[in-house]
Amino acid sequence: MSGTISPTSEFDKPTVEKTENYSASVESVELGEDIDVDKEFGDYVQLGHELKSGGTFWTNLKNVEFPVTFKNRNNMVRFLGIFTSFAGILSGVDQSIIxxxxxxxxxxxxxxxxENSLISSLMPLGAVAGSILMTPLSExxxxxxxxxxxxxxxxxxxxICAAAPDHETMYAxxxxxxxxxxxxxxxxxxYIAECVPPTQRGNLVSLYQFFIAFGEVLxxxxxxxxxxxxxxxRFMVGSSLLFSTIxxxxxxxxxxxxxxxxYNNKYAEAINVYDRLRDISERTSKVEFLEMIKNAQAERKLRASQSRVQVWLDLFTIPRNRRALFYAVIMVSLGQLTGINAVMYYLSTMMANIGFSEENAVFMSLVGxxxxxxxTIPAILYMDRFGRRVWGMNLVGFTIGLVLVGVGYLIPLETQRAAALGVYLTGLILYMGFFGAYACLTWVxxxxxxxxxxxxxxMTICSSFLYLWAFTVTYNFNRMKSAMxxxxxxxxxxxxxxxxxxxxQIFFMPETKGKxxxxxDDIFEKPSMEIAKENLRNMKRFLTK
Structure with missing residues (x-):
C-alpha cells in the first residue's frame, strides 16, 4: 500500500464524505453541539494510523523530510519555529553586508x-519577483x-556575487x-502561522524578524x-553560503x-503532522483541527467554481478579504516607507558622513x-502577552529616534563634534531598537x-509591496538625500x-492576540468603521480607569 495520499485514495474518501456532512458552525464545534468532537477527531486519528501502518517512507521522501518527534509537543513547535525563522539570517546578512x-x-x-545604487537595490527588486513566485511555489x-x-x-x-568580475555579474x-x-x-x-498554536503564533513569527536583525548584525x-x-x-558577499547550508x-x-x-485533501498526513505539533488528547486541539478541516473544505468548494483570476479578484471584491489586504499592506508599508532599508544599506556611508573614518564607519555600523x-527580543517574549495594538505603539519610539538622527546632522561637526555624534547615535539606537520591536508586526x-x-x-501581494518599497527607498536614497x-x-x-x-493604528488596527x-476570519467580517468604533470604546474605557 502506497504511503502517498491523494484526494481519491481510500484514506481520503471516507473523510471527504464525513466533512460533506460537517455543517456545524465554529461556535457549535466549540460547544460540542451537533457533532461528537471526540468521535469525529478519532476517525481522523485512525486515518493517520492506517497511513503509518502502510509505510511512510515514500511520503517522507516526497516531502523531503526525516521526521523527528518530541515527547513534549511544545518542544517540537519551538524546534519548528526556531529552525524556520533561521531563514531570516540569510535575508539579514544579505541586506547589511552590502x-x-x-x-x-x-x-x-x-x-x-x-551602479552602486543598482547593486544595493537590485536585491529588493529581485525580492519583488520572488514574492510573486511565492504563491505558485507554495501552493x-x-x-x-x-x-x-x-x-x-x-x-x-x-x-555569483563572490565570483563577479564586473558590475553586470553583480547585478545578476x-x-x-x-x-x-x-x-x-x-x-x-x-508556514509558522499555519503550524503553531495561536498562543505562540505572535512570538514565533516574530522570531523570524529576530533572526533577520541578528543576520544584519552578523x-x-x-x-x-x-x-x-x-x-x-568577495568573502562578505559570499558568506551567506554557510547559513544557507545550515x-x-x-x-x-x-x-x-x-x-x-x-487544504489539499491529505487528511491522513495532516493528522500525523498535527500529532507532532499538538497534544491531541486536549479538547482545544481537537476542536482546532476540526475547525481547520471545516474552513479548508469551505474554501475548496469556493475555489472549485472559480478561475485563478477570480481568486485574485476575490481579494478585492469580497469585503472580508479586502479589509485584510488593505490592513496588511498598510502595516507592511509603514515598516518600509519609514526608511529602515535605506538606513541599513547606507549605514556605513551615513556613519562616514557624520565624521567616522571608512574603517571605523564599518565597525560603528554594528551599533545600529x-x-x-x-x-526584536521583547517582541518574541511579550507580543502575545501585550497584544498587537499595544506593540504597534513602538512606532512612536522609532519616530523620536528619526527626529534625533535628523537633528544630529544639523549640529556642526567642526565646532560641536561630541554633541553631533551623541545626538546622532542616540537617535540611531532609539530608531533601530524600537523599529526592531515594531518590525515583527510586519511579518506577524x-x-x-x-x-x-x-x-x-x-502574502504575495504584501511581500511584493514590502520589497517594492524597499527597492524604491533604497534606489532613491541618494537622490532624495540630495533634494531634501x-x-x-x-x-x-x-x-x-x-x-x-x-x-x-489608533483607529483601524484590530486586536488578534491569542485568536x-x-x-x-470573524474579525475581518466586521466593517472597518465598526472596528474603529470598538477601538475608540476600548480606549475610552482604558483612559477612564
Whole structure:
C-alpha cells in the first residue's frame, strides 16, 4: 500500500464524505453541539494510523523530510519555529553586508554612484519577483519546499556575487539573491502561522524578524572582519553560503504545514503532522483541527467554481478579504516607507558622513545593527502577552529616534563634534531598537490576517509591496538625500509617514492576540468603521480607569 495520499485514495474518501456532512458552525464545534468532537477527531486519528501502518517512507521522501518527534509537543513547535525563522539570517546578512562590502567593491569594480545604487537595490527588486513566485511555489510544492527552493537560490546568488568580475555579474547575483529573499519572506510567516498554536503564533513569527536583525548584525560583523583583507568584499558577499547550508539541513527535519495538507485533501498526513505539533488528547486541539478541516473544505468548494483570476479578484471584491489586504499592506508599508532599508544599506556611508573614518564607519555600523537585533527580543517574549495594538505603539519610539538622527546632522561637526555624534547615535539606537520591536508586526499581521484560500496570494501581494518599497527607498536614497538633505529626509519624509501611521493604528488596527486563524476570519467580517468604533470604546474605557 502506497504511503502517498491523494484526494481519491481510500484514506481520503471516507473523510471527504464525513466533512460533506460537517455543517456545524465554529461556535457549535466549540460547544460540542451537533457533532461528537471526540468521535469525529478519532476517525481522523485512525486515518493517520492506517497511513503509518502502510509505510511512510515514500511520503517522507516526497516531502523531503526525516521526521523527528518530541515527547513534549511544545518542544517540537519551538524546534519548528526556531529552525524556520533561521531563514531570516540569510535575508539579514544579505541586506547589511552590502553596506560594508560596497566600500571595497566600489574600488575593485570601479562603480559609479548609479551602479552602486543598482547593486544595493537590485536585491529588493529581485525580492519583488520572488514574492510573486511565492504563491505558485507554495501552493504547488508546499510551504516548506518553497523555503527549500529559496535556499537553493541563495546559494546560487552568493556564488555569483563572490565570483563577479564586473558590475553586470553583480547585478545578476544580487537579483537572484533577491528571488530567494522574496520567496522566503512570504513563505516563512505563512508556514509558522499555519503550524503553531495561536498562543505562540505572535512570538514565533516574530522570531523570524529576530533572526533577520541578528543576520544584519552578523553582516556588519563579517564586513568588519574582512574589511582589511585583500578582496575581502568577495568573502562578505559570499558568506551567506554557510547559513544557507545550515538552513537546508534544518529544514530536512521539519514537516509540511498541516493546514496546507488539509487544504489539499491529505487528511491522513495532516493528522500525523498535527500529532507532532499538538497534544491531541486536549479538547482545544481537537476542536482546532476540526475547525481547520471545516474552513479548508469551505474554501475548496469556493475555489472549485472559480478561475485563478477570480481568486485574485476575490481579494478585492469580497469585503472580508479586502479589509485584510488593505490592513496588511498598510502595516507592511509603514515598516518600509519609514526608511529602515535605506538606513541599513547606507549605514556605513551615513556613519562616514557624520565624521567616522571608512574603517571605523564599518565597525560603528554594528551599533545600529545591534540595537535592531536587541529590539526584536521583547517582541518574541511579550507580543502575545501585550497584544498587537499595544506593540504597534513602538512606532512612536522609532519616530523620536528619526527626529534625533535628523537633528544630529544639523549640529556642526567642526565646532560641536561630541554633541553631533551623541545626538546622532542616540537617535540611531532609539530608531533601530524600537523599529526592531515594531518590525515583527510586519511579518506577524499579514501571516495571520488572510483566509486559508487567499493566504498565499495575500502574502504575495504584501511581500511584493514590502520589497517594492524597499527597492524604491533604497534606489532613491541618494537622490532624495540630495533634494531634501539628511535632516529633511529623516524627519520630514520618514518621520511624517510614521506620524500618519500612528493615527491609522489608533483607529483601524484590530486586536488578534491569542485568536486562532479561523477566529481572525470573524474579525475581518466586521466593517472597518465598526472596528474603529470598538477601538475608540476600548480606549475610552482604558483612559477612564
Amino acid at each position: 553596506s560594508g562590502a560596497s566600500i571595497g567593491m566600489n574600488k575593485a569594480l570601479q562603480l559609479s554612484d548609479h 504547488h510544492f508546499g510551504r516548506k519546499r518553497a523555503i527549500l527552493i529559496s535556499c537553493i537560490l541563495y546559494t546560487i546568488g552568493a556564488i 547575483g544580487r537579483f537572484i539573491l533577491g528571488l530567494g529573499v522574496g520567496i522566503e519572506g512570504g513563505s516563512v510567516g505563512v 553582516g556588519f560583523a563579517i564586513a568588519a572582519i574582512f574589511f582589511t583583507v585583500h578582496g575581502g568584499w 538552513l537546508l539541513i534544518g529544514l530536512l527535519f521539519l514537516p509540511e504545514s498541516p493546514r496546507y495538507l488539509v 545593527g545591534g540595537a535592531l537585533w536587541l529590539g 499581521l499579514p501571516a495571520e490576517s488572510f483566509s486559508i484560500g487567499t493566504r498565499s496570494i495575500g 538633505t539628511y535632516t529633511g529626509l529623516t524627519i520630514g519624509f520618514y518621520g511624517g509617514i510614521a506620524f500618519l501611521g500612528f493615527f491609522y 486562532t486563524l479561523e477566529e481572525i
